[in-house]
Every structure is written in structure tokens, then in C-alpha cells.
Amino acid sequence: MKFLNYLWNRYATPTNVKIAYILFILASLAIAGGAPGASGGVGGGGVGSG
Amino acid sequence: MILTLAVVAGLIASLIRHRGGALERIAAIPLRYAWLVLLALALQWPLLRAPAGLRQQTDVQQVLFWASHLLLLAFVALNWRLTAVKIVGLGVAGNLIVILANGGLMPITPETLVQINPGSSLAQWPAGAHYGYSKDIILSRQGTVLWPLSDILVLPPPFPWPTAFSLGDLIIALGIIILLQGVPTSLRVLKAESGRA
Secondary structure, three states: OHHHHHHHHHHOOHHHHHHHHHHHHHHHHHHHHOOOOEEOOOOOOOOOOO | OHHHHHHHHHHHHHHHHHHHHHHHHHHOOOOOOOHHHHHHHHHHHHHHOOOOEEHHHHHHHHHHHHHHHHHHHHHHHHOOOOHHHHHHHHHHHHHHHHHHHOOOOEEEOHHHHHHHOOOOOHHHOOOOEEOOOOOEEEOOOOOOOOHHHOOOEEEOOOOOOOEEEOHHHHHHHHHHHHHOOOOOHHHHHHHHHHHHO
């Protein structure tokens, strides 16, 4: 816990938090706007194939 | 996957181009109403978690999926002053047009599915079914309206995550990469002044 507090105080500057927020939003935009379209293996071995 | 890679690529390109200033530029990107994107993703989640099956089994998920695009278009409109967001909007619109033209899901052909699922056969991908855990519906090329805008581009094996994607996805990826280069100084100054006001 102490170590986590140290990491937070050391790296969670307002700028870094803002950057992480923007990257999170853009990753969400990537998923919601287009991908994931279709990935191999994800569809599950064929429709109705069990 | 292809678009989340765009975020990584954009970040790396920005770090190479702007070195120490890259993170500051990214932090200064003035995205407004970003929560609309998160809400849109939340609305799509049920469809992305729906297993393969008949299209009719995902009626509710599809309605939420369409509603999510209204939120995405609103996000684009509210951030229209950013050129990169305009590009993202073009990609979203391209995907939305082909989705609506084909009844509400992104078309993908059985041939494309065989390409990204090596070892499977065309018979495993019957036309009209929802391709599980995706936004896609399986349609033949002849049965697809605006086929060039559908999921026709393929990253096949040995790419670690074989994927099919659309022209709209590529345009969105380009917009995200450009957006991650940060905003021009003039916009950052405007943002700083509006922050002080």
C-alpha cells in the first residue's frame, strides 16, 4: 500500500492523469467508432457449429 | 485491434516527432464531451458480448448499437474544430452508412472469415448470421450493399490477431494518429485563454 501511494504521488501528476484520460478516450473511440469489426477466433468456431 | 494499435502508433509517432514535448501536446488536446464516447462504448458492449447466432437474437443489442452512433456523431460535431476529429467523423460516417444500408450490422463475407479463421470452411459461416462478439453480420459479396465500405480489408496470420476491417476503420485510425500529434499552438493558446477567462 505504501508503495502504491509512493507511485501515485510520484507519477500521477495532473498532466500524466490528463494524458492517460485522453489515451483512454481515444482507445474507446477506436473500439466504438470502428474496431472491433471481426477478429479471427473471436466468432467462435463457426455459427451453429457448436 | 487494428484501431487500438492506431493509438499506440500515434503515441509512438508523437514521441518521435516531438520528443519531450509530445506528452504536453497530448495533454493539451482540447476534447470536449469525451464522456459521450464512453457512453457510446457502453451501449455497444452488449452487442460485443453477444455470441454467434441468428441476427434476430440480437435485436435489442442492435438498437443500442445504433443509438451509440448518434452519441459518436454528437461527439464529432461538438469537436468539429479539430481537423483530426473531422477525419475520425468521416470514418465513423463511412462505417455507419454501410451498417445502415445492410440492416444494422457491419457486413463481412464468408470468404473474409475463412481468411481470418484459418482452418475454417465457408460452410461454417452462413449468410445472415451475426458473427459472434463483433459488430458484424455474415453476408455474401453479392448480398452486401456498398460492399467496398464493409469489412473487406484483412490482416491475416501470421499477424498475431488476424482481423478484418473496413475503409472507415482505416480513416478513423488515421484521424487518431493525427490527433495524437497534438494540437497547433494557436488552439492551445485559445484553450489556455478560455481556461483563464
